Amino acid sequence: MAINRHSLATMVSAENTLRDYRIVEGIYLLGSLSRGLTVFDQQVRAHNLAWALWRVLEAEKQDADPIRIAVVGGGIAGLTLTACLLARSSAFVVTQFEERWDLCPLQQGSDTRWLHPHIYRWPKQGSRAPDAGLPVLNWTEGRASDVSREVLEGFGNYAHQYGEGRLALYLGMNHLRIGAADRTIEWMGRKGCRRGAYIQSGEPHGDRCGFDVVILATGFGLEKGAQEAEGSNSYWRNDRLGQPQLSGSRATYLVSGFGDGALVDLCRLTVERFRQDTILYELFGHELEIFEDELRGHLGEDFGRSAQNVYDIMQCKLSPASQELMRAARQNLLQRLRKDTIVILHASGRDGTNTSLRDLFDPHSSVLNRTLLYLLYQCGGFVLSLGELDDAVREYAVRDDKVVKRYGADTLQAVKRLFSDPDIVSARLDDMKANAGQIAERRWPLGAFPHISTVA
């Protein structure tokens, strides 16, 4: 009886998960329109979806035919999903499509970006832990380029151990359209041939096939403005913002935006030797945990993305002890301000929605970055501009190559464009964006995915 109740509960949980991810019957979206879009969050969603598919499809399955699954997108989330599916059930046969010429193309070679699995959940307990702690394609904090190597190695191992005859890869797609009505995909690209963690490009190949399940793991797309420059100013491309100027003069930069991407670049341009993983220890020292304890009390449940205005917390709610810690952190930060840059933060928002500095502390970014922004503001570390971008560029005489735009991507339109019959999916996608479901919390039971240790 107890066993039945347990399995009923897990089945309900799996069905609820599938409902959150479902666009239409048999077609699912991995994350793209949700809130909390870190690499780790996306991997948690990938585990959840793989587990739920296995749980529900296994129960429904009445024959020995394989279950044909298409995964569109070969970024970290898509790779995690495929590895989970292959490891979870030999009934799953996966075809994975990646439009670029290699897997995980965004983070590969990205030496100037730091990736930490949990830091955007700060000050949640455990958010400074460097290990992702995932059963499949686990990684530890590091440069994005190193993390992508670790993930790709892991993917090679899973593909080797579980993918033989069950994984087909296509790269360099120049066409891909999904039919929502009949779960078909038509495509033109290159057949990929895996050699360990590397994929070689084979003959051009075009086809149209039906699948039992189609999963969109296409991420968030390139940021607005990055497309025109062929992605050269996209967040994951290497830059020199964190390096001291070699010329004798100070350089004026303008960062436009107020999400995490913009605030990270603001920190790199204003704080000497800035590193996302060490900055909190460096500013708060041994008292960090005391400060975190209090902050959690003010933030409510969803710590890292708390809906609370962080400016209000810092200004009005901190205890005298925490105010003292903030004062000390500010003193430490003052010693670290860069001497070689002048930085304008242009943060008016679309249509001038932000009319005061306080507006930037609403939940547009992580609590970590809002806290750093507050400290920088107290140190006079940047100049704030809430006017028109062109006016700010003119007023501060910022050179074109010193304007950093971080505006996020138009993900909704990008997802709709994937369908040959967008009318069928449009309303549901609008709803997914509005409700931002798919909470990135573990739903799979511990032990649901096998670990592997072999090397391909």
Ligand SMILES: Cc1cc2nc3c(=O)[nH]c(=O)nc-3n(C[C@H](O)[C@H](O)[C@H](O)COP(=O)(O)OP(=O)(O)OC[C@H]3O[C@@H](n4cnc5c(N)ncnc54)[C@H](O)[C@@H]3O)c2cc1C
């Ligand atoms: C400005 C910015 C800053 C960020 N900062 C951080 C950070 O500091 N820390 C963090 O953890 N995360 C950060 N993220 C989020 C991070 O980029 C994603 O979580 C991560 O890339 C994993 O997501 P993914 O695999 O879902 O998507 P992606 O990495 O975007 O992968 C999607 C893949 O799908 C492919 N694809 C797209 N369309 C098609 C198609 N039609 N056919 C075939 N393939 C297709 C793409 O080429 C890509 O390889 C940031 C994102 C942005 C935009």
